[in-house]
Amino acid sequence: MMDETEQIDRIRLFNRAYTRRIGVLDEGLLDSPFSLTEARILFEIATAPDISAGSLGGILDLDAGYLSRTLKKLEQSGLVVASRPAEDGRRRALRLTAAGESAFKALDAASRDAVAGMLGPLGPQNRLRLVAAADTILACLAGSPEPAARLRAHQPGDMGWIIERHGALYAAEYDFDARFEALVAEIAADFLRHFDPARSCCLIAARGDERLGSAMVVDAGDGVAKLRLVLVEPQARGLGLGRLLLEGCLDFARQAGYRRMTLWTNSILTTARQLYETAGFQLVDEAEHSDFGPRLIGQSWTRDL
Amino acid sequence: MMDETEQIDRIRLFNRAYTRRIGVLDEGLLDSPFSLTEARILFEIATAPDISAGSLGGILDLDAGYLSRTLKKLEQSGLVVASRPAEDGRRRALRLTAAGESAFKALDAASRDAVAGMLGPLGPQNRLRLVAAADTILACLAGSPEPAARLRAHQPGDMGWIIERHGALYAAEYDFDARFEALVAEIAADFLRHFDPARSCCLIAARGDERLGSAMVVDAGDGVAKLRLVLVEPQARGLGLGRLLLEGCLDFARQAGYRRMTLWTNSILTTARQLYETAGFQLVDEAEHSDFGPRLIGQSWTRDL
DNA sequence: AGCCAATAGTTGACAAAAGCAACGATATGC
DNA sequence: GCATATCGTTGCTTTTGTCAACTATTGGCT
Structure with missing residues (x-):
């Protein structure tokens, strides 16, 4: 800093x-x-x-x-x-x-x-x-109060941006390999293919033209919503954008009639972990894996809506 | 502008x-x-x-x-x-x-x-x-003279960038819908999943940190290389980057031992068409489709190596 | 209406800042 | 050892900026 x-x-x-x-x-x-x-x-x-x-x-x-x-x-x-x-x-x-x-x-x-x-x-x-x-x-x-970061729905190019930032940031910060970017691209492609405004949503946190974060909700079946691809740009961390995105996703899921929300993450993402915990998520499963290169502990979290 | x-x-x-x-x-x-x-x-x-x-x-x-x-x-x-x-x-x-x-x-x-x-x-x-x-x-x-654009191999985040720019540009210029960005994401994910440095490559035209264009070669089987995702940013058009990328891909394909190169594009992309023609490609097939929203004419091109 | 204070601009006197040119002292190259 | 260039100094000048006193006009107030 x-x-x-x-x-x-x-x-x-x-x-x-x-x-x-x-x-x-x-x-x-x-x-x-x-x-x-x-x-x-x-x-x-x-x-x-x-x-x-x-x-x-x-x-x-x-x-x-x-x-x-x-x-x-x-x-x-x-x-x-x-x-x-x-x-x-x-x-x-x-x-x-x-x-x-x-x-x-x-x-x-x-x-x-x-x-x-x-x-x-x-x-x-x-x-x-x-x-x-x-x-x-x-x-x-001029003190034009800096445009506040706000949430918006995804637009053309946003999926690509999500993939890029996931790929680049996780490679730089945690040494994830290309398989991670591939996975994100598959998730994003799948989202676009099956996008149903009533069942899924993708939120982008943006300040003006500048994209600062992302999060998406997809249908996991059985009334369960799955939270995916939550990311906040390093320069925008500490502004509460993670919370904002998460709340937006929870609101959407409730309105869409989902009963539960689940998510999968990795234990090294400690900031994200705190975010999920304070938002009422509970850890239900952990499993070691090396899907992206380094040895990681994948975690499944869940909460009722 | x-x-x-x-x-x-x-x-x-x-x-x-x-x-x-x-x-x-x-x-x-x-x-x-x-x-x-x-x-x-x-x-x-x-x-x-x-x-x-x-x-x-x-x-x-x-x-x-x-x-x-x-x-x-x-x-x-x-x-x-x-x-x-x-x-x-x-x-x-x-x-x-x-x-x-x-x-x-x-x-x-x-x-x-x-x-x-x-x-x-x-x-x-x-x-x-x-x-x-x-x-x-x-x-x-300080006039650090703007570095010249050059080709490099892909790095983490590049695939996402390719998807983003394809999605955003084709939406803005030709009104392509989300299915196009989804297709690009699938192609990119597939590339990352099956990347073999001996058989496939992705070239990024970059000036410093700034990405200006992309192109990739993948194995289509039977000694045929497939050229995909050729893109040049609007602000970098007219600098010969398309030519540079194409030559890079042709060189790679020849070195990798491919006999032919094919590509698929759409007729509205007139600049690209000229690029392929002057590079020795020949149009072998055309077919109308609406895969991305607007009515388009898809074209298959090919050339010997 | 008449007076007073405030505003807009002008002027004189002056001080500070900056520029110019000539000059002395020292160094460098042949 | 001489011509030439460099570094800095000094006297003289112009430019620029400041301050305060002053005039003219306006607007508010009684």
Whole structure:
């Protein structure tokens, strides 16, 4: 895990590195006749015509006096005009003249080129990642409360994802071999082949587009529902998603009229074991096996609904 | 898709927003007796003791004259000492005094607090996302030139990925239903169950960790190899990956001693059809079916090896 | 209506920050 | 040992930013 100190250090590292980058970008404006502040002023006026000097200063965090002087210079150069709006004789509504517009366009193009120059050497894939990461940062800072993880029914591709994550995670964490992924694929294929919305369900825990966990219920006959393929991604553990998925499955099974629910798991999955125990499941059988490579103890659990 | 113009605009938006954020952070240093530049100088000297004024200026992009004066001020305040290293009488090796160290520590703590204040109101999940995104941006910019796509053998999780992408892509592009994903899962499970490195193979086209395409060869009996599950991700199309995968499969089949290669596909997959034609495959059979929902024309292709 | 406080912007004086160019001291290459 | 380059310093200048006093206008209040 990453503690707060390390988070802060990494953000500070990022701030240093990135501001230096941006500094390099802004140097591109050096061969224009405008200072960075002037360019920012032109940009803001172009974006929000009839803006007042006051709000401009607020946005750019400029001293009122300094701003006033700078604006006067821009007016004298014929790039900006100010009018006294009828409704408030104190304010001055700022606008770009035609010359101001074209100066802004040139600046804007230069700034665009500078960014393009930064993105240029990156591969198309890296560019997308970069833009996505920038969006993420803004979203996080905007404090857009991170979309809550929620349960949804399965969609095309979800079965494959379940197989992939089971295969990759159990291989990495417990050294399961390919037979495990094969078994999961068979279970998933079987689920899709015989999917009956009244008798079976597959729940995906997702946050936005990101899949965080899975669980499914299938008909085991005799009024017994079988819980399968319960998985929570490592980065999403500790959020109660396992509980959420399990509750969703129990609810579904009850509504579907099942009397009991059973599941099969392996003893090394201690977190899962706790989850099942607190959810009222009872261990009914254990048997050693080596179906997936390492020596394991398979467990059957059950509970009434 | 996102075109370059939009990427640039979003990065520019990010730059504006983020620099403003950092500006706010730096204001935290205002109640220290140091200017931002002095603080940066202290930071660099603390990080790299015995640094020369020249490289300091290079790192911080400061005018040599300005830097010289600022350093003199810091020396007079007793925070920095400079020594003439024996090996080069022109340079001056800069170090913090004890007082300098403690001043730096205070600055460092203030900066850390400022960042902590920025991260504070975010949720723990958002903090992690933010840090991860910042790392991503630096990694992208570090311009680790995007690794070339290459073929590799399958690994744990790859079969699941193949199933996921087949399921999701064919559903989105051709409206295939769940039976298709089920079929792919069965094929994949079968492959894993009966995988024999001498008789079958699965190739994954990958760029770094990112999977871009797949193809597999299985034994169809009578010296015939069957090509299955050829897929290239939309964002990686046009790079010749399909060709690469196909050649890899043909090479494997020849080395494994197969006499012929067959494959089954559907007529709507026109890009794939061209790929097979140019690779020397010949259409031997067509049959209408609706196995995956829409009415399709299945095609069998074959070629000698 | 008339007064007062608040708001929007301007101006002068000044300080800090930054840039430029000339210069001295030392090192390096031929 | 001389030309040339490097490292740093200093004087001078411009740019940038700050502060406080000031004018003009508005809006609320009695």
